[in-house]
Amino acid sequence: MIVKKIIPAIGPIFAILAALITGGIILLVIGLDPIRAYSELFKLGMGTYLGITESLKRMVPLLIISAGLIIVFKAGIWNIGINGQFLIGAILVGWLAPLLINRTPLYLSFLISGLIGFLGGAIWVIIPAMLKAKYEINEIIATMMMDFVAFNFTSYLVKGPLNAYPGRFPQTTIIHLSKRLPHIPFTDIHIGLVVGLLLIIAAHFFVRRTTWGYEFRLLGENKRTALHAGINVQKVIFVGMLISGGLAGLAGANDVLGIKGAFQAEWNPGYCFAAVPLVFLARFNGIAVIPLAYFFSFLMVGGEFMSRAASVPVYFVHVIEALMLLFFSVIEYIQKKEKLFWKS
């Protein structure tokens, strides 16, 4: 029984190992010491309090975004415009949260700010969602195009009307440290992590154990069967995209309220490029997302440490991420071919 549950994890684990080995070869080729680089990566990223705390903090937006992606991807809808939805959610919160915090009880203002972030992300996906649901216009192109609009629009807002410090580096009003998301007791990690974990588990449950999730899965596997079953396909597409956009916006709220304290100009963390591969590596399984999200954020955090300690470029972790995905595709292919070996 347990073996059966572990077998699907072999693919991602193998992909990670193969990526690290290939990455090591690349380091050798550019004249760096892979053993030293990796030992710094793991020692600083996983072996220090700071490394672990930072990694756990960094995984929060990935968890929240992945929760939304699992739901839409299961329905076969590809919302690739996470970055834009994130930025819209973040800038709305960056603008409104400082106003709320001074007028309403702190916890209520967090709640409302989260809602604002969610709504911001959801609003940003309404146009692609309508185009997809009503006219079957490709959502990949539409959501991606909205990214560019979002980036430039938020950039205009933060440098213009929403800039709280004219003449200085443009950003929204900085939320005082004492008014940011509280920490989980005995740690330096804000409660966003709890929210993120709850959301990813909820998404997992939603897809597998609810009638709505069943409709999403039917649509994702075979649209004609969904129509045969009388499922309102347009509604599923619309709701699914709104949920994923909204959660991207909520991740924006998390970053503003828990980490940055403001929306700064030229800020675009590009979580989409980490979350999409992550969700694929996890095979759309919410529980599997958790360790993988940790690993991805460990790579990001550890990569920064490593670049300082072993003078390896920060971008090297992107190389590892890309290699992981490539190897994962290869393994998927082999598994399909060698069903006997992997299954049964």
Place this chain on the structure above:
Amino acid sequence: MNVIEMKGITKRFNDLIANDNIYFDLGESEIHTLLGENGAGKTTLMNILSGMYQPDEGRIYVKGKKVNISSPEISLNLGIGMLYQHFTLVPTLSVLENILLGTNKKFFLPKKEAKKKFNEIAKQYGLHMDPDVKVWQLSLGEQQKVEIIKLFYQGLDVLILDEPTSVLTPLEIEDFFRMLKSMKESGKSVIFITHKLKEAFRISNKITVLRRGKKVEEVDLENKTEGKGKDKILNQIVEVMFKDVEPIEEAKEIPKRTMGETVLSLEEVTVKNDKGLEALHKVSFSLRRGEILGIAGVDGNGQKELAEVIAGQRKVSSGRISINGTDITNKSVKFINNKGVFYVTDDRMGEGCVGNLTLAENVILRCYKKEPFSNKGIILNLKAIEEYGEELIRSFRVKAPTAKALVKTLSGGNIQKALLAREFSQQPIILICSKPTHGLDVMTAQFILNEIKMQSSRGTSVLLISSDLEEIKELSDRIGVIFKGELLDILSNEKATREEIGRLMLGLKRKGK
């Protein structure tokens, strides 16, 4: 001399032995039939000959020379071509373009020469056809002719025909057999794959019977030296084909029913197909309680659209559909389901079910929002769903290891049983069955027909849409014929002869004549 000799062919798929030490010979100008139930290994054996599969053991000789057929191309170069059950034509190209596809090596299409050659072939074998017509405009029977011409065009000597008659109407089958004879006379050799005994007898020189991957009998119909009559040989084959298997399901009689009031009525319903062209033109009929109305017709004459429009999957352009007096025109699938109308689609994998979900998840398609399968229509009750799956597996004799098996791992017949189980268990008032036994073996087919009869005897009205005249005749009270989107005569089953219906199916006799 034998054109083809296959000696000791064995092919395994994991644990399954699809072909077990099979010997098969094909002589010149001979029609050799491979007879057997679905899954007997006929298609596998021929896929080996056409280079699709490699045998695990055994040797193949073509015209006395040992060959290694490692790809379909090698098979074609040896003069062997296969006509598949599923056609490989491109619908938007013309007949001639389709024939040149894959055979033409030049940059520009040699249309003039090709047309000349095409017409020669067509004339020789009586395959009349316009080379410039687009393939999507052709019926399945005509598409099959295109496939055959394509094989001849490549200059092949050996033709493998996989269940070629399953898409043809009775009259087309006659034509087809005439063509086979002229092929034989012109020196071609034919391997004819079928599960229909009668056809095998009419046309073959030799019959090889396969069962569960093994060759169980070979009969030479030319030299009946053992002095046996035709009937005796027939009995002998039936015995080897079905010996020791589960007893063949007897065709059940439908108990006498009194037809009740009208439950479904269509009034001048006009519908467009996916291309936006008119697929149904002013179709009107009514269905009474407990009645089985057969809709016969060659595939692609509007049957799919008819079923979909009643089931709510397609919009009506004009006209009215009502159930028990309630107007259901352009209502949603769920609304129509709630009125007791359920549709068993003929496109089992494409539409009927989801291969990557389990059997249990597939059978709750119509009831997942109801108790006990979900709590208040929100949280799925996995245990109840699984139990329900197991229950349907038992009552419909679906061969599946458990209800947790993925549907894509089941055979076509078992998927069909699961689909029927799903719709039947909803206690339908009206059941639309589209080609319910298509591609299934005799036993499964009979089981399914019996289940439909049982439903009818409980008062369910059935709309049976099929191109198989035999099942239409066996089940229906009345028979309507659909041709080019129009419903021609509706005849009572007792009065209608097969020939009459067959002619109507081809549009040879119009209403009122």
